[in-house]
Amino acid sequence: MPDLAPAPPSPSPASAPERPGPGAQRAAAVLLGVGPEVAGAVFKLLGEAELRRIALGARALRARGPKAITEALEQFVTSMETVGGDAAAGDDLLREVAERALGADAARRAFDGVVPPPPPDEVLGPVSQADPEALAMVLQREQPQTVALVLSSLDGPRAVGVMERLPEKLRPDVLRRMATIESVAPEVLREVGQALSSELKAVVAGGMRKVDGKATALEILRRSPPQEQAQVLGEIERDDAQLAGELRGRLFTFGDLVALADRDLQLLLREIDGQRLTVALKGATAELRDRFLQNLSARAAEMLADDLAAMGPVKLASVEAAQQEIAKAAQELAQEGRITIVNPAEKML
Incomplete structure (x- = not known):
């Protein structure tokens, strides 16, 4: 009686076994090295086809034996060393890659949102370290709002030193304006600094920076004689009684x-x-x-x-x-x- 069992089908190109490349094996080795938490976070960002290639890479590593993971990691490190010069650029390199992948607007939102605003002394550059007497000579020719902006961004002792050297008629107006300053854009500080000193260091524009001008104004007042405090607060009160009352309450x-x-x-x-x-x-x-x-x-x-x-x-x-x-x-x-x-x-x- 003839054997009626069907012959096994010949393999077709579609059913041929998948072979992972060296890149998939290196990726699998790195994910094994970083641990399950990080690997799980990476898996959430990958598509099904990418996960399949990594799974095949892991299977290939297992088939090759214990030394396979070490060899794959060494290959990964070697490949990274070849781009070491570019990697040193850090933020700039990643920003460029993000712009290519996401577009300039999305990359700018992502990177500018996580970079902390620069500190005021970095924005003002040489102005923040200038001699108080020299800085006072420059500022007394500026508008009171500009003077208040600069003094609010200096450290307390330096701001006091500059204020003591400003004309007496200018001080109440400057203090009043300082007490109302809550935030300053670094771009504004940079422009003011460049106008006051050609040596001011340029910095990357960021978001708004908190400036406690009221605290600095209070420190200046605390270091002033009581009679001068009364005179300054009296002049502020003529323009803003509420602010003068708040300053008095916090002064002592x-x-x-x-x-x-x-x-x-x-x-x-x-x-x-x-x-x-x-x-x-x-x-x-x-x-x-x-x-x-x-x-x-x-x-x-x-x-x-x-x-x-x-x-x-x-x-x-x-x-x-x-x-x-x-x-x-x-x-x-x-x-x-x-x-x-x-x-x-x-x-x-």
Whole structure:
């Protein structure tokens, strides 16, 4: 009886076994080396055909034996060393590759979005390191907004040095403008710096950079005599009462009273309401409480301590309002010359 079983089909080109190239084997070796987490993240970015080639590469490595992975990695390292000169370009090279793959707009959005804005001293270049006296001579011929922009971007001590050398009539306007600056585009700083110094270093334009001009303005005011503080704040108040009030509130705080001399603290105690002091001390540090108690008579100190112990919960807003009221009273006494508030730049002997 003839054998009726069908003969096995002859292999066709479509069913021929796939053979992975050396590139697939190198890719498989690298993914094995970086570990499952990184490899999994890479797999999410690949298509099915690419995953298939890597799978075949891994199978080929297994068939070749234990040394196959090491050899594939060595080949990968060798291939990377041949482009070492280009790789050193780092950000520029990757940006160029991204532009070719994604287009110029998409690459710019991607790279400019992750590059941190340059610091102000890098943007201003030589201007940020200029001698305060020389810089003041240049800035006094500029518009107040330009002066405020530059000083807000300098470190505090240098800004103070420049401000002290500016004409007195210019200072209030500059301080007022500094206190309203919140962010500055590096392109603007670069243009200002180039106008002030031909040696200013150019930097890559980035996003907006936070500038705390108000903090720098406060530091300058703190280093000024009380009478000058009152004059400057008075001129600012004529244009912006709210800003002047905020600067006054932050210029000298209730916590700063701990640095007052005993004589000055005793004078302040005679000028303020005892009940307001009790509320204010509810949120004070132990050190500040002790300073007040030490400068009262024994009987008054005992009564104040008892009031504090017996006081129930107090709203934070009430405590802050009482503290601001007492701090303002201290400022007024200092402006009248009756007490001395020590400035950070002064040394007391």
